[in-house]
Amino acid sequence: MTTDIIAEFERSVLLADGAMGTELHRRGVAVGECFDALNLSNPDLVQNVHRDYIAAGADLIEANTFGTNRYQLGKHGLAKSVEEINRAAVELARQVIAVADRPVWLAASVGPLGVRMMPYGRLHPDEARAAFSEQIQALAAAKVDLLMLETFGDLRELSVAVAAARDVAVDVPVIASLSFAGDDHTLMGDSPEHAARELVALGVAGIGLNCSSGPEQLLQLLRAVRVPASDCLLSVMPNAGWPEQSGGRTMYAATPEYFAGYARAFAKSGARLIGGCCGTTAHHIRAMRAALDEGDVRSVPVSVQTFTQTDEIRPSVREQPTALAQKLAGDDFIVSVEMSPPRGYMPHKVLAGARMLAEAGADVINVADAPLARMRMSAWAVAYLLQRDVGAESVLHFPTRGRNLLRVQGDLLAAHALGVRNLFVIMGDPTSIGDYPQAMDTYDLAPSALIELIKRRFNSGRDHAGQLLGEPTHFVVGCALNMCARDLERELRVLRRKIRSGADFALTQPVYSAQSVRDFMQRFHSTDGEEILPVMVGVLPLYSERHARFLHNEVPGMEIPVDLMERMASASDAPAEGVRIAMELMAELRKTMGVRGVYLVPPFGRYEIAAEIMQAFDR
Numbered sequence: 012m013t014t015d016i017i018a019e020f021e022r023s024v025l026l027a028d029g030a031m032g033t034e035l036h037r038r039g040v041a042v043g044e045c046f047d048a049l050n051l052s053n054p055d056l057v058q059n060v061h062r063d064y065i066a067a068g069a070d071l072i073e074a075n076t077f078g079t080n081r082y083q084l085g086k087h088g089l090a091k092s093v094e095e096i097n098r099a100a101v102e103l104a105r106q107v108i109a110v111a112d113r114p115v116w117l118a119a120s121v122g123p124l125g126v127r128m129m130p131y132g133r134l135h136p137d138e139a140r141a142a143f144s145e146q147i148q149a150l151a152a153a154k155v156d157l158l159m160l161e162t163f164g165d166l167r168e169l170s171v172a173v174a175a176a177r178d179v180a181v182d183v184p185v186i187a188s189l190s191f192a193g194d195d196h197t198l199m200g201d202s203p204e205h206a207a208r209e210l211v212a213l214g215v216a217g218i219g220l221n222c223s224s225g226p227e228q229l230l231q232l233l234r235a236v237r238v239p240a241s242d243c244l245l246s247v248m249p250n251a252g253w254p255e256q257s258g259g260r261t262m263y264a265a266t267p268e269y270f271a272g273y274a275r276a277f278a279k280s281g282a283r284l285i286g287g288c289c290g291t292t293a294h295h296i297r298a299m300r301a302a303l304d305e306g307d308v309r310s311v312p313v314s315v316q317t318f319t320q321t322d323e324i325r326p327s328v329r330e331q332p333t334a335l336a337q338k339l340a341g342d343d344f345i346v347s348v349e350m351s352p353p354r355g356y357m358p359h360k361v362l363a364g365a366r367m368l369a370e371a372g373a374d375v376i377n378v379a380d381a382p383l384a385r386m387r388m389s390a391w392a393v394a395y396l397l398q399r400d401v402g403a404e405s406v407l408h409f410p411t412r413g414r415n416l417l418r419v420q421g422d423l424l425a426a427h428a429l430g431v432r433n434l435f436v437i438m439g440d441p442t443s444i445g446d447y448p449q450a451m452d453t454y455d456l457a458p459s460a461l462i463e464l465i466k467r468r469f470n471s472g473r474d475h476a477g478q479l480l481g482e483p484t485h486f487v488v489g490c491a492l493n494m495c496a497r498d499l500e501r502e503l504r505v506l507r508r509k510i511r512s513g514a515d516f517a518l519t520q521p522v523y524s525a526q527s528v529r530d531f532m533q534r535f536h537s538t539d540g541e542e543i544l545p546v547m548v549g550v551l552p553l554y555s556e557r558h559a560r561f562l563h564n565e566v567p568g569m570e571i572p573v574d575l576m577e578r579m580a581s582a583s584d585a586p587a588e589g590v591r592i593a594m595e596l597m598a599e600l601r602k603t604m605g606v607r608g609v610y611l612v613p614p615f616g617r618y619e620i621a622a623e624i625m626q627a628f629d630r
Contacts, residue, residue, distance in 0.1 A: 016116055016156045017184055017216060020244045020283040025116065026274075026303055027248060027286025028064035028072045029296050035060065037292070045087040047079040050099040057100070061107040067293040068300025071116040071284065072108070073159055074100040080146045082124045094149040101153035118157040118186075119150040121172060128168055131199075136171055143175035151180035161188040161248070162222045162288070164198030166206050173213045186246050186284070188219025191232060193430075194482055207236040211243060219246035222288045225265055226273035230280065237281045244283040249273070251290030265290065267298035274299035333432045334404045335375050336487045338608075339516055339545045344601055345608030346628075347406065347518070347547055348621050349377040350397075352388040358396050364618040369403040371622035377435060377518070377610065380408040391422070395429040406489065407431050409461070410439025416455040420474055423465065427484045435489040435518055436461050459508045462488050466513030490514040492546065493568045494522055494531040503535060510544055517544055518610045520568045521551035523575055523592075525599035532605045545607040548600050552624065553589035554614040556580045586620070593624055 019025065035046050038056060049057050057075050064072055079097050081090045089096070101119065108115045124142055128134045147158065158176055163169035169187055176185045187210045189197055196202055201209075203220070210218050218240045220229045229249040237245060251265035270287065277285045285303070287295050338345050348368050353361050365376055376397055380390035394405040407426055414422065426434065436458045456464065464475055465486050472483040490509040496502040506517070522528055528548055535543050553559045553571075556579045563571040575592055582588035593611075600606045613621040 017244070019116070020217075024278045024282065024303060025070040025284050026068060026296065026300055027118070027246075027284055028061075028069040029287035029291030029293065030289050031057075031060060031073065031075050031077065031120075033290055034063070034292060045078075045084070045089065047075060047077070047084065047096050047100070048087060048089060048092075050075055050096050050103060051092075054099070054103050058103050058107050061104055063293040064296055065107065065111050065115055067297040069115065069286070069296055071118055071157070071286075072104055073118045073120040074104045074150070074155065075120075076100045076146070076150065077120040077122040077161070078125065080121075080124055081142050082126050083122075086125070093145050097146055097149035098153045101150060101155055105154075116156045118159045119147075119153075119155040121146060121150070121158060121160045122162050123165070123168055128165070128171070131165075136167075139168065139171045140175050140178075143172045144179050147172075147176050148179040151183050155183060158183050158185045159188060159219070159246075160185060161219060162190045163188065164190050164192075166197060166199060166201045166209060170209065170213060173210070173215055177214075184216035186217035186219045186244070187213070187215045188221045188246060188248070190222035191220070191224075191228065193224055193228075195228070195232060195235075196482070203232045203235045204239055207239040211240055215243060217244035217246050217284070219248065219284070221246070221248040222250050225249050225251065226270060226277075230273060230276055233277065233280050233282060245281050246284040246286075247277045247282045248284075248286040248288045249291075250288045251295065265295075267292075267294045270295045271298040271302035274302045275305070278303060333487050335406065335433050336515070338374060339487075343374075343608075345374050345547060346372060346611060346625055347375045347377055347608065348373045348611045348613065348618070348625075349379055350393070350613075350618070351379045351382050351616060352390055352393045354385075354387055356388060358388070358393060361393060362396060362400055365397050365401045365403050367622050368618055368625070369401060372625040372628075373403065373611075373621075374608070375404045375406050375433065377406045378408060380410050380439065382440065391426060391429065391431070394426075394431045398430055404433065405431060406433040406435050409434045409436050411436070411454045411456050411458055411461050412439035412441065414454060416475060419456060419461065419464070420469075423469055423484065423486075424480075427486070432485055433487045433489070434465065435491070436465070436514075437491045458490060459505065459512045462490060462509055462514050463512035466515075487515050488513065489516045489518055492517040492519045494519050494548075495527055495568050495570050497568075499531070499534065503538065506535070507539065514544060516607070517546045519546060519549045521549035521562075521612055523569075523571050523596065525596060525603055527570070528600065528603055528606060532603070535605075543605045546605055547608040547610045548606055549610045549612060550593050550596060550600075551612040552593040552614055552620055553579055553585075554617070555585045555589075558589075558614065589614070590620060590624055594628055597624070597628055 032046055036042060061072050076097050079093060081093050084090050084092060104117050108117060124139055126132055126134050128136055128139050158180060160169060160172045173185060173187055189206055192198055207218055218236060220232050223229055226249045229247050233245060233247055274285055350361060350365060368376060378390045378394045381387055390407055394407040397403045397405045438458055465488050468475060469484040470486055472480050474480055492506055493502055559571045559576055559579045562569040578588055579585055597609050600609060611621045
């Protein structure tokens with residue numbers, strides 16, 4: 012490590028620039044355009060971004076070369092322009108640096124190829140190595156001070172890029188930087204400690220953490236990698252939080268002031284190069300410059316603390332509580348709405364209904380799993396689509412019936428991998444009443460046992476047999492409750508068992524009398540003397556007199572009071588009367604001790620009725 016920039020890193024912390032793509036997009040470049048081609052087509056725009064970052068206080072800027080490889084450029088018909096565009100990018104940056112009022116270092120950004128390598132894609136590693144070599148050779152010939160191989164989610168691909176750099180740019184220091192998902196692993200599942208050890212073995216000058224979800228995550232990951240990477244300089248360049256879509260633009264929530272505090276924390280935790288990734292602007296860099304210039308933090312010596320692995324399971328400190336968990340911990344009156352998956356494979360109507368419900372005020376949307384044992388699309392897929400396409404947090408119904416122990420655990424892992432964290436554990440409807448009465452109806456776990464498996468095992472990082480999962484899960488688990496059960500003593504016993512198993516909340520069957528809820532709560536308190544877990548009471552708006560009589564006579568646990576039956580029978584507009592009854596009930600429930608919200612069940616899939624109730628209901 013005799014290179015001048017390495018000596019500079021050893022002397023002090025350097026501040027890099029922020030996002031190039033974010034700035035170009037903010038200045039009018041469409042997301043689908045080739046940002047790298049702007050080095051030729053609009054050089055002034057690229058140079059203005061560089062100037063702004065230097066003016067904000069950056070010690071190092073990155074050339075606009077993140078996607079300047081044959082595969083990424085090939086998507087825009089520019090596969091043969093790799094050398095030309097890379098050289099142009101470096102020259103543009105050099106011109107800006109030449110007129111700066113202080114020394115500024117120049118790095119070249121090298122990103123993933125944009126195509127998967129074998130065995131997860133068709134690209135052979137030798138082809139990938141050739142593509143990286145082509146780009147890096149052009150950058151080395153243009154005389155960059157540093158190669159930033161960044162935003163890699165695949166450690167294997169990054170390793171190939173490092174090998175290519177050693178082939179054609181042996182005199183240029185390399186920082187190999189990975190991006191991490193919300194579970195603190197790369198997109199291909201590598202832990203930060205393992206990745207650091209692998210990269211150290213490759214002889215890189217530095218190891219970087221960039222992109223990901225934001226400063227807090229990368230601060231935790233920095234502390235995780237600094238021991239296995241003790242002989243390397245460390246680089247940290249986080250996103251400005253999770254991206255959100257607003258008005259056709261991608262927005263990031265983390266403010267410059269927020270980044271300023273983390274800049275000092277990064278430096279004190281051993282980072283020698285600090286900057287920003289997606290969503291960061293010159294405003295963020297200016298705030299970070301001011302923070303780093305306070306006191307002597309820029310020259311703080313790197314102090315690597317002794318790290319002892321005390322547990323085989325590394326806790327995932329990054330996971331934020333779900334919105335439902337946060338509301339359960341607060342005082343808000345929660346409104347959850349049930350939706351059923353479609354009968355076919357087209358989810359458009361369900362997604363449209365979910366958007367309407369979310370806009371009307373639903374806090375979470377429950378996704379039923381094969382209600383009434385009818386064949387429908389997997390609830391797992393619908394819960395995932397609701398969160399991905401609508402942005403509505405879901406509660407996945409998880410019946411034990413029809414699942415053996417292997418399938419239960421596999422389905423739990425699948426739900427977690429899809430980002431579904433809220434579960435509602437139930438027995439499920441018997442297949443004898445559904446579309447396939449001859450279908451298997453057995454199960455290995457009762458609901459209370461499944462709750463315990465999730466809360467005591469999976470959320471501690473182990474499966475049913477005690478084997479390590481590698482990471483703890485972060486499920487919030489609800490249980491079923493029937494406040495109008497014929498055998499209330501049994502219902503109370505089962506509820507206590509579910510609470511002991513770790514249930515976080517309860518959803519009840521629909522009720523039609525707030526007094527029955529108060530009676531149940533009083534009975535629970537009189538026998539247990541403790542607070543009941545948060546309860547969301549089921550509310551199923553009546554649609555007609557016939558509907559009311561059916562529920563009362565044919566659905567176990569449903570009791571329609573005589574006065575409500577008479578109101579439905581005499582109403583000139585029965586659906587509207589059902590809405591009024593539901594709203595009156597909700598107003599009473601809101602004042603009832605132990606009730607934290609309602610669980611709206613739209614009659615006959617009429618989601619507009621639930622939306623009407625939520626919009627008119629004063630929380």
